[in-house]
Amino acid sequence: MRKSLVVVVLLVIVVLIAIVIVRSATPALDLPTQISTLGQATPLTVHVADKHGVHSASATVEQNGASYLVWQMTQPSHAIETTWNFTAGVKTTPQLKNGKAKLIIEATSNDLLCRSARLERDVTVVIQPPTVSVDSEQHYLYIGMADLVTFSVSGDYTAAGVHVGDESFRAWPMPAGKAGMFSLYAFAWNMPQSTIPVVFASIGVGNDVTSPITVIFPKKEQPHYTVHQFDVSDAFIQKVVGELDPNGSGDPVARFVKINSEMRKANNKTLSDLRFKTADHFLFSRPFQRQPHSQAESNFADLRHYIYHGKEIDQQVHLGYDLAATQHVGVQASNDGRVVWAGALGIYGNCIVVDHGYGLQTIYGHLSRIDVHEGDMVKQGQVMGLSGMTGMAGGDHIHFAMQLDGVQIDPKEWWDPHWIKDHIVKRVELPGFQP
Ligand SMILES: [Zn+2]
Numbered sequence: 001m002r003k004s005l006v007v008v009v010l011l012v013i014v015v016l017i018a019i020v021i022v023r024s025a026t027p028a029l030d031l032p033t034q035i036s037t038l039g040q041a042t043p044l045t046v047h048v049a050d051k052h053g054v055h056s057a058s059a060t061v062e063q064n065g066a067s068y069l070v071w072q073m074t075q076p077s078h079a080i081e082t083t084w085n086f087t088a089g090v091k092t093t094p095q096l097k098n099g100k101a102k103l104i105i106e107a108t109s110n111d112l113l114c115r116s117a118r119l120e121r122d123v124t125v126v127i128q129p130p131t132v133s134v135d136s137e138q139h140y141l142y143i144g145m146a147d148l149v150t151f152s153v154s155g156d157y158t159a160a161g162v163h164v165g166d167e168s169f170r171a172w173p174m175p176a177g178k179a180g181m182f183s184l185y186a187f188a189w190n191m192p193q194s195t196i197p198v199v200f201a202s203i204g205v206g207n208d209v210t211s212p213i214t215v216i217f218p219k220k221e222q223p224h225y226t227v228h229q230f231d232v233s234d235a236f237i238q239k240v241v242g243e244l245d246p247n248g249s250g251d252p253v254a255r256f257v258k259i260n261s262e263m264r265k266a267n268n269k270t271l272s273d274l275r276f277k278t279a280d281h282f283l284f285s286r287p288f289q290r291q292p293h294s295q296a297e298s299n300f301a302d303l304r305h306y307i308y309h310g311k312e313i314d315q316q317v318h319l320g321y322d323l324a325a326t327q328h329v330g331v332q333a334s335n336d337g338r339v340v341w342a343g344a345l346g347i348y349g350n351c352i353v354v355d356h357g358y359g360l361q362t363i364y365g366h367l368s369r370i371d372v373h374e375g376d377m378v379k380q381g382q383v384m385g386l387s388g389m390t391g392m393a394g395g396d397h398i399h400f401a402m403q404l405d406g407v408q409i410d411p412k413e414w415w416d417p418h419w420i421k422d423h424i425v426k427r428v429e430l431p432g433f434q435p
Helices: 002-023 234-244 252-276 411-415 417-425
Strands: 028-030 042-049 054-063 066-072 081-088 099-109 116-125 131-134 145-154 159-164 167-170 181-187 198-202 208-212 227-231 295-298 302-308 311-318 321-324 330-332 337-344 350-355 360-367 383-386 398-404 407-409
Touching (some): 042 099, 131 208, 145 411, 145 417, 252 302, 252 398, 252 407, 337 360, 350 383, 360 383, 398 411
Antiparallel strands (some): 042 081, 099 116, 159 198, 330 383, 398 407
16 A cells, blocks of 8 residues: 555656656747947847746856856846847956957746756957048059059958959058058959959958949950960870870860869969968069060960860860960060969969069969079069970960969059059059159
């Protein structure tokens, strides 16, 4: 008899516990507005849903190993849904510094089990948000080419420069100790013409303060990039495949197309990455020079349809000038600078890249011989090697190209002293410039 009573009591206890567990709740936490920065006093809204109400809730900010309570609810609530509005930031938590932090919201259910929920957001503390002020000049832009903008940024920021669509160009302090900053930027050959270049100051991902540059696209003077059919012979395929894919096997045409597309892409990435090997000052003081006595066989941004036995096998855009002179002509540095690449580079064959400062670089491809080394300083007109047909080249020529912060541009403006005077020298100090 007694035994069965114990069993019944135990059963009741188990059932009660089960009821408590089943009926208990976990709060559902939500921050209805997107929060990514904390400023002086950033308004925050926290929404909590819990069928038994909320026993306790708090918000803390963690930064550099320390934790700061920024808000706490004052008394338990039985409401199923509760919304709290409060502010967090430097005003109430002066210990916060500029930089990354974590906002943590916690709430505990108002029932026996006191289940709790926690929500974390990565935030950036910005004590003084940046403001950007751009020069009031009219910027004449040409598709595929470059320009220079001056501006000033105040407040706190982690990065600044120019955005053109999805491309980014760095900002540099004005030379000669002048106030403000500048960016050399490019309007890439394939950028939609409706894109407005903007100066930006960044305070963490997705938190850019921007200001547009006043740009004018003189319609009449825009370049008309050309389209050409490029007949691919079996001999050319053999030459390219034998040189750039010597150990490969299979259909030579497929291997050629792979080299032309995938290797080209990888080589262009290698070129683009050289933007980080740049001087923080101008290394030149004269207009750029075009290889003397050379014939342009192909211009910048020429769209090439590759035709093999009457059938199109590939399409690529040629991002440079093919300059032909005599065979094995001495390849001259277009301007003073520092060699940042001297060696083989896939489709570009034996290749030299010269840095001229502020992300501006010249590229020389298909050489038969290289006579400079990475790190060498070169002078305008200095012979750096001999022309040839290494890489994706069917005849002896120099593939001459230029890039700005890794974006390949039409070099022709930089050959023009008037353009350099109007777009560069008028806006920043270019010591010793002689047009
Ligand atoms: Zn070329």
